[in-house]
Amino acid sequence: MTTPAELLELSPVMPVVVLDDVAHAVPVAEALLRGGIRVIEVTLRTPAALASIERIATAVPELVVGAGTVTAPEHAKQAVDAGSRFIVTPGSTDALLDAVAATGLPFLPGVSTVGEAMRAAERGCSVLKFFPAEAAGGAAYLKSIYGPLPGLRFCPTGGITVSSAADYLALPNVGCVGGSWLTPKDVLAAGDWQRVEELAAATTTLR
Ligand SMILES: O=C[C@H](O)COP(=O)(O)O
Numbered sequence: 001m002t003t004p005a006e007l008l009e010l011s012p013v014m015p016v017v018v019l020d021d022v023a024h025a026v027p028v029a030e031a032l033l034r035g036g037i038r039v040i041e042v043t044l045r046t047p048a049a050l051a052s053i054e055r056i057a058t059a060v061p062e063l064v065v066g067a068g069t070v071t072a073p074e075h076a077k078q079a080v081d082a083g084s085r086f087i088v089t090p091g092s093t094d095a096l097l098d099a100v101a102a103t104g105l106p107f108l109p110g111v112s113t114v115g116e117a118m119r120a121a122e123r124g125c126s127v128l129k130f131f132p133a134e135a136a137g138g139a140a141y142l143k144s145i146y147g148p149l150p151g152l153r154f155c156p157t158g159g160i161t162v163s164s165a166a167d168y169l170a171l172p173n174v175g176c177v178g179g180s181w182l183t184p185k186d187v188l189a190a191g192d193w194q195r196v197e198e199l200a201a202a203t204t205t206l207r
């Protein structure tokens, strides 16, 4: 099983994907893989999400598939049953993190403040999602907290682009960044898997 720290090393960018159509799941995953990406976070924001995770886990095992936008304790078991290999939460409550930890899967708890990061660390979580990254202070914020909290490592997500990713990836406490720009809604709706591959390929040299 991949550790949380290893999850951040799989690719410089962790694609955060919203799938409206389960038929898109495997083509999107294959396009990301062809573009050099090794990980995908499928957000539980659509009715197609769990079935999409299931299909990717079965058909594209080279890509490490995880469930994102896990916001309620009952989502944790659903994510496991679908075949998720990791879990991401946009924020952290005790009940949610208890349920997610109980799955035994590696997970990235979402935090946006120093206090939340310290609470997560008290629970033994030192690899975290920083969300919403740009709105919560961006790369400057993460740079500032490295001094007092050098043991924490982050996957910032939220408002990051191919242009701003490098600023984050240059920080010692950032392993990868998350972003939806590799899988834009209109590109998926058009079934333009070549474009997904190109957007993915453009990120593999960022780190
Ligand atoms: O909710 C936002 C996603 O987790 C990241 O999306 P974004 O890269 O479009 O900001």
Ligand SMILES: CC(=O)C(=O)O
Pocket: 016, 041, 043, 068, 069, 070, 088, 089, 090, 110, 129, 131, 157, 178
């Ligand atoms: C922010 C994020 O990655 C999530 O929705 O879980």
